Amino acid sequence: MRRVIISGGGTGGHIYPAITIARAIADIEPTEFLYVGSKIGLENILIPKEGLPFVTLDVRGLERKISVRNLVTLGKTAGSLIKAEGIIHKFKPDVVIGTGGFVCGPVLLAASLSGVPTLIQEQNVIPGVTNTILSRFVNRVALGYEEAAARFKRKDILVYTGNPVRKDILTVTREEGRKALGLDPDKFTLLVAGGSRGARSINTAMIEVHKYFRNDDHIQILHVTGDHEYDRVVKQLPGIECRGRYGKGSRIIPYLHHMPDALAACDLAVYRAGAVGLAELTVRGVPSILIPYPYAAEDHQRYNAQALVMCGAAKMILDKMLTGRELLEEIIHLKDDPKALAAMAKASRSMGKPQAAHDIAELALSIARKRRP
DSSP states (O other), rough: OEEEEEEEEHHHHHHHHHHHHHHHHHHHHHHEEEEESSSSSSSHHHHHHOOEEEEEEOOOOOOSOHHHHHHHTTSSSSHHHHHHHHHHHHHHOSSHHHHHHHEEEEEEEHHTTTTEEEEEEEEESSOOOHHHHHHOOOSEEEEGGGGGGGOOOOOGGEOOOOOOOOHHHOOOOHHHHHHHHHOSSSSEEEEEOOTTTTHHHHHHHHHHHHHHTOOOTTEEEEOOOOOTTTHHHHSSTTOOGGGEEEETTTTESSSSSSSHHHHHSSSSEEEEEOOHHHHHHHHHHHOOOEEEOSSGGGGGHHHHHHHHHHHHHEEEEOGOOOHHHHHHHHHHHHHTTTHHHHHHHHHHHHOOTTTTTHHHHHEEEEEHHHOOO
16 A cells, blocks of 8 residues: 655645645555644644544744755754654655645655655745745656746756646536525626635625625625625625625625535636635636735735736736726626636636646656555
8 A cells, every 4th residue: 555645734725735636646546644734734624624644743934035044944943854754764655745835844855865755736826935945855846837837947857737626626517506505597606705714805895896786687696705704794785684695696605615516606706816716716617807815925826817817717906906896897897798708718617627636646656666565
């Protein structure tokens, strides 16, 4: 049986790809996994729910530049690197996979120093600092975007795979999604989501959108505000009913537990530009209006969004330019121009990589050490 260590942490953008890759490897052959995360990251909640064996390292973040100091602080202290080496020695993995976040630093470095094959998966157009440094040591880098290749010096280890998405993103039909969410099967459907914590600027702009379409029979809006933003949003919509119903077609909710239903159901999405969300949009062929999070490291969300805009799959509004009127005009334009929307959907689908998880899994297994029978 194969043994695989996977490391990625801090945010869902690093953790969900790791989980998806693990599932894809398990689909190919029997595998024993060990997940290495940080003590304070979201992985402490998500990974145990997946049933994956889980250990932690006490690590800290890096400066956003390549420096000798960063090489020293990859593991916060020499102790974290020593602990990572102990994990490698005890578990004896055939391959180690990193999906980003500073916890990957000591794990991938220890594996490389121990002669264990290593792979990192970079989700964004602008690589994270940890992956940029680790690319000097690893055997392969799986790229989520072709454009990211220009940011790495070692071209021979780069493989463009796209970003992995969960299987259930691909399997839900439009009809099933709308039925599960209680949506009209025939109305134009707008999905608005800004991540689990919500996006205040998007939520604020949506107030005007909801009010404009309040009496419109031809559109339905599913607006996921995020838990921390819900109360603030609904207070600005007088007359809102229980369960977040507003006007003839708006439904405002704090959180959606099954996003695959919503992605299958919608005709247009208003989104941030995180790599995981964009990967899910494109495998479904969903046209989008993207508002990149302005404080993302190295402004990487703007570069992610630009990749879709250049392909014709999305429109982009910078966060500092976002107003209710600006967003409303884009929505009306696309809603009333089926040909333009269809062209965007086609372009979006052309960027999707539904086989990415499988391809990354195959790539990892191709470099893994061979086990004796």
